[in-house]
Amino acid sequence: MALFIEQLVNGLTVGAVYSLVALGYTMVYGVMRMINFAHGDFFMIGSYLGFTLVSSALLGGAIPLWAALIVVVVLSMAGVALLGVIVERAAYRPLRRSSRLTAVVSAIGVSIFLQNAVMLIWGPRYRAYPPWSVPSITWQVGGIYINFMQVLILAVSFGLMVALYLFVQRTTVGAAIRATAIDHDTARLMGIDVDQIIRLIFLIGPALGAAAGVLLGLYYRQIHFTVGWTYGLKAFTAAIMGGIGNIPGAMVGGLLLGILEMLGAGYISSAWKDVFVFLILILLLMFRPTGLLGERIAEKV
Amino acid sequence: MAGRVERANSASRLGTPLPLVGSYLSKWGLPVIIGIGIIFPHVAGNYWIDVAVFWGIYVLLGLSLNIIVGEVGLFNMGHSAFFAIGAYTTAILSERFGVSLWLLLPLSGLAAGVAGYILAKPIIHLRGDYLLIVTIGLNEIIRITLLNNPLGLTGGPNGIIMLDQFRIFGHAIERPMDFYYLVWAFVAITVFVLIRIQRSRIGRCWNYVREDEIAAQAMGIDTRWAKLIAFTLGAAIAGATGTVFAAKLVVISPESFTFMESVILFCIVILGGMGSIPGVILGSAGMMVLPELLRNFAQFRMLFFGLALVLMMIFRPQGLWPSRRWTTILREGEGE
Amino acid sequence: MRAEEQVLLKLNKLTKNFGGLKAVDVFDLDVASGSITSLIGPNGAGKTTVFNLITGIYRPEAGSIEFDGRELIGRQPHQVAKAGIARTFQTLRLFENLTCFENVLSGQHCRTCSGIISSVLGTSAQRREEAEVRGEAERCLKLVDMWDFRDELARNLPYGYRRRLEIARALATQPHLLVLDEPAGGLNEKESADLMELIQGIRDSGITIFLIEHDMQVVMGISDWVAVMDNGRKISEGTPYDVQHDARVIEAYLGTDDDDDFYSKASAGEEWEGEGRT
Numbered sequence: 001m002a003l004f005i006e007q008l009v010n011g012l013t014v015g016a017v018y019s020l021v022a023l024g025y026t027m028v029y030g031v032m033r034m035i036n037f038a039h040g041d042f043f044m045i046g047s048y049l050g051f052t053l054v055s056s057a058l059l060g061g062a063i064p065l066w067a068a069l070i071v072v073v074v075l076s077m078a079g080v081a082l083l084g085v086i087v088e089r090a091a092y093r094p095l096r097r098s099s100r101l102t103a104v105v106s107a108i109g110v111s112i113f114l115q116n117a118v119m120l121i122w123g124p125r126y127r128a129y130p131p132w133s134v135p136s137i138t139w140q141v142g143g144i145y146i147n148f149m150q151v152l153i154l155a156v157s158f159g160l161m162v163a164l165y166l167f168v169q170r171t172t173v174g175a176a177i178r179a180t181a182i183d184h185d186t187a188r189l190m191g192i193d194v195d196q197i198i199r200l201i202f203l204i205g206p207a208l209g210a211a212a213g214v215l216l217g218l219y220y221r222q223i224h225f226t227v228g229w230t231y232g233l234k235a236f237t238a239a240i241m242g243g244i245g246n247i248p249g250a251m252v253g254g255l256l257l258g259i260l261e262m263l264g265a266g267y268i269s270s271a272w273k274d275v276f277v278f279l280i281l282i283l284l285l286m287f288r289p290t291g292l293l294g295e296r297i298a299e300k301v
Numbered sequence: 302m303a304g305r306v307e308r309a310n311s312a313s314r315l316g317t318p319l320p321l322v323g324s325y326l327s328k329w330g331l332p333v334i335i336g337i338g339i340i341f342p343h344v345a346g347n348y349w350i351d352v353a354v355f356w357g358i359y360v361l362l363g364l365s366l367n368i369i370v371g372e373v374g375l376f377n378m379g380h381s382a383f384f385a386i387g388a389y390t391t392a393i394l395s396e397r398f399g400v401s402l403w404l405l406l407p408l409s410g411l412a413a414g415v416a417g418y419i420l421a422k423p424i425i426h427l428r429g430d431y432l433l434i435v436t437i438g439l440n441e442i443i444r445i446t447l448l449n450n451p452l453g454l455t456g457g458p459n460g461i462i463m464l465d466q467f468r469i470f471g472h473a474i475e476r477p478m479d480f481y482y483l484v485w486a487f488v489a490i491t492v493f494v495l496i497r498i499q500r501s502r503i504g505r506c507w508n509y510v511r512e513d514e515i516a517a518q519a520m521g522i523d524t525r526w527a528k529l530i531a532f533t534l535g536a537a538i539a540g541a542t543g544t545v546f547a548a549k550l551v552v553i554s555p556e557s558f559t560f561m562e563s564v565i566l567f568c569i570v571i572l573g574g575m576g577s578i579p580g581v582i583l584g585s586a587g588m589m590v591l592p593e594l595l596r597n598f599a600q601f602r603m604l605f606f607g608l609a610l611v612l613m614m615i616f617r618p619q620g621l622w623p624s625r626r627w628t629t630i631l632r633e634g635e636g637e
Numbered sequence: 638m639r640a641e642e643q644v645l646l647k648l649n650k651l652t653k654n655f656g657g658l659k660a661v662d663v664f665d666l667d668v669a670s671g672s673i674t675s676l677i678g679p680n681g682a683g684k685t686t687v688f689n690l691i692t693g694i695y696r697p698e699a700g701s702i703e704f705d706g707r708e709l710i711g712r713q714p715h716q717v718a719k720a721g722i723a724r725t726f727q728t729l730r731l732f733e734n735l736t737c738f739e740n741v742l743s744g745q746h747c748r749t750c751s752g753i754i755s756s757v758l759g760t761s762a763q764r765r766e767e768a769e770v771r772g773e774a775e776r777c778l779k780l781v782d783m784w785d786f787r788d789e790l791a792r793n794l795p796y797g798y799r800r801r802l803e804i805a806r807a808l809a810t811q812p813h814l815l816v817l818d819e820p821a822g823g824l825n826e827k828e829s830a831d832l833m834e835l836i837q838g839i840r841d842s843g844i845t846i847f848l849i850e851h852d853m854q855v856v857m858g859i860s861d862w863v864a865v866m867d868n869g870r871k872i873s874e875g876t877p878y879d880v881q882h883d884a885r886v887i888e889a890y891l892g893t894d895d896d897d898d899f900y901s902k903a904s905a906g907e908e909w910e911g912e913g914r915t
Contacts, residue, residue, distance in 0.1 A: 090611075091611045091615075094615045095614060095615060098618045101370075101575070102614045104567075105571045105613075105614050108564055108568060109606075109610025109611035109613075109614065110607065112603055112610065113604055115603075116600075116601075116607060117604060233437065236434060237434060240431060244430060244431075271449050272445070272449060274441055275441075275442050275445050278439070279438075281434070281438050282435055282439075285427055286424065289428065289431060290428075494757050497757045498753060498757060501751060501753075501763070502746060502756065502766075502767075502770070504756075505739065505746070508732070508735060508739070509735075509743045512732035512735060513731070513733075515694070516726070516731070516743075517743065518718070519724050519807075520718060520723075520743045520744050520746060520806065520809075520810060521719045521744070521747025521810055522715055522746050522747065524715070
């Protein structure tokens, strides 16, 4: 039982990170019907930016640790959000009217470009967050251990997800996003600046991805320029599991994926955990072809 | 009987000659290209011959994926799984049981084809992006399985060393030049077969499914069957290519069959022009030969490569050599 | 009069719900062999749903569809096509990136059988079949007077031709019953007149026609039998004359759809019919 709860906590922690990244996939898909293959790389760049900031003099003791962490996360988010907007403008906007496959290949091109740019800037080897970047506090709660980073990840990701949900559901801009997701042309007729909305999506999505990147870097401490693909793939899987295009779906899908993965690692074996995860995905889609919370889309005949 | 229709703008293009590239290729281009192809290994160094061998292997893989992605429009981004099944079937049967490679060629194709059929059957109804992630998942499942060395068959991360070679009248195919001719002979055969299929009832029904599935059904096409045939055939050709690959590489390990490989194959099809055979050949050249040409820029080459993909999609989204066979077919039809 | 005719398609107590909405509600209709039968009704009455039930795209909750004495319910759309029912779509569904000729070739798929191996080998049976298929496609394209456009991509065609191409494509399946979903939608007066001539020609060649149409001139001009649908139910049926003078029909139209002034259109149709029929 202790193993179960421990793996559940581990799963929630990783799952929260997946959820944050999955949101970026699902929002872009919802508004543009496009799989942004480069999204995993935004996440990866977030963790590298965080690494640079953490390693810099910032944490030398001039300001308290908690303030420094906030500064690191916010700055990384801002940097990657800027990058997201640039990528959208340069590589995706010219393709908005062309076929979806073209956009997918363009996104793959962006992804290869970003990965190699990171490799050239930060080097091809693993980089490690310095050990002093987070306090090594561990609590014991009813027989299981929970460390500071797990609490931080859960707190930050749930905070961001609730904020995003409220933003999309309760504000006028959020309504505009939802309208754009349904139909670009009608949204335009209603006076919504669709370009502006897409730009906003490419601000929010990469920013969330960057936050996840910093959190994961702090958690595992080791980062590499290829993690964008590994985690991007998992997050994309999570978005599909939840029903792509659906914001709560991405959150649920991410948590579910994290938990499944950690239970698989705990009870089956860590070498087979990904096989387990993908089998579940395939079974799920066989019975619910549009994911857990995805709408059943019957084509209009 | 039929009502009269005004022909205000008769848009018929029947009178216009074939586009220049096409006519040159049919008259002079093809013999010249074949001639260059035959002479090439006698003038080029081994390094470039090897590049051409791998180019050929990617052409075969690209052609096999083109059936699935280009002709039917199914988003398969896990194609290297079938390539892996073929290569491992070859390596295991050759090393354990000493089966000849000529026999393993169809056998690996069969193994991958059967696997393709069984794996695709329950998921073939999924819509675009859902199919995409499922095929990626299949690719990962197969790669991880190979990595985990089930029953000690696959050799884990180190893979399998396969020493046997193709033999023609006792002459082992070992030198890069031999491989060059072998691989491109396979390419020629595959292209011939695929052109025949493209111009047949089956090839046409694949395109109908790609264009509009519901309309295709209304015309009496069993779209599920059409998709499954394409998936099976594509997987089988990839599997047979696995045999050639195993013979060339000697060491077969899971790292040759990653998700990244599948992504590259996918890009080859789109880059070349969906459903276009010459497009696949050019697209593979773009993916395989271009990075070699950029070797002088060593570390920057993949950076350029990513950039080139984006620029291609922006400025030439229809691909390097878009499919244009439909008009040609018709002209042939009239000639008969 | 109707009793003597042979029934080709028999819809019996057909019912289809979408959530709480009864799209088709215990709907009965007989389509006589060799007739032109029309289904009319206000927007949202459930006409297209009836067509989708017949062609196997939807499955009804209850009822039966008998075609040529065989039950159609439970068959896939491609099986329905093979059984001899071809259709067109209200929102055109052409194979946009293929030429007109290829579009029409698609119809022959279910009448042929060449597989991969015979195609690769180019067997004589396969070549003979190809020649037949091309011949049939040529015949169908010529029938709608579009042979000159055979090399044109479907997406480059002007609207009126797109409608005709869809009809040619459906004819290429060699159907017994042709189901047309608003064939005159979006056509100008000249084009609809041509279309009527075409539809009558098709009927005269022995193919039964079942159509949905909003253009009352077309409906009243060519139909042998008209059924009227409202809110998923059949409210009236009969000859064009009977239906035009049925109070329930007039009410259904005037009561629900102000733009579609049925009565004036219907009268216009009557006049037109008077001119057209000799």
